Amino acid sequence: MLNEEGRVDFRKIIPFAGEFPWNGIACDAETLADVVRRKPLDENPLIASLEAGSRDRVSLDQLSDESFEQFVQMLRNHRATGYLHDMDFARANWGTKWNAYDQAVDQEAGTARFDTAWSFPEPILLKVSEQFPDATIEIRYADEDIGSNCGSVTFQGGKAVARDEAQRWADMDQLQREKWQAFAYEVKRWTPDEDDE
Structure with missing residues (x-):
């Protein structure tokens, strides 16, 4: 559960088998990947209307070079793992959208304190x-x-x-x-x- 630095690392427990070397996710790349995968709109009508508007506006030709590279990698990840990127994987497999942070680990006492998202x-x-x-x-x-x-x-x-x-x-x-x-x-x-x- 701990990485080489002695920090809690969820990747050591349930690792993401795909690759996503970026620190952030380009929303336009993810939206276009959702269009290509024909991902259904959210069940919440308000969220669904926002998603539909984003999908109507996204265009492959308007992606920046970085967004395009993320888009391609998301599709590769989806083919290989069923998930677009590590955050998509984390939400489904860790119950939180990213790794543990703000940590205090006491190995002698067998305790760890950390924060998560959500x-x-x-x-x-x-x-x-x-x-x-x-x-x-x-x-x-x-x-x-x-x-x-x-x-x-x-x-x-x-x-x-x-x-x-x-x-x-x-x-x-x-x-x-x-x-x-x-x-x-x-x-x-x-x-x-x-x-x-």
Whole structure:
């Protein structure tokens, strides 16, 4: 799970078999790749209308050289792996759109703290648990939406064996909201004063 620098690296657990050497994704290249693949529009009508507008405006002849190269590589990746690029792969296979960042790893204590984009990387933790079936992996997670996307999950033998997670904010009563807000502040190591800033 750790790379050569001792940092949490999801690529060591569930690697992307394609190639995408760019640090960013050219939206026009991805949109054109979606057109070529005949990817259906999103189910959400608002998102679908935005996607349709982007698809109507994109043109192979108007791609910059870099966008064109990304477009070609996306199609190669899709043929080889089913995914356009590493972020497309990460969302589907890691449960987050990119690798762990802002890390603190203590190998002696057997602990790691890190941030991810969006939700906690459950598929990664399931895979680690599968690789070390006798280990009990306990995680606590919280995002910036203090109190509503947080909880704790215990993994063992490639399965989630215990969960205590916040419900949707609208489904919680005031006591539950206070409980999960306090939990999230503790996990994030934030105080309500810092959050207000």
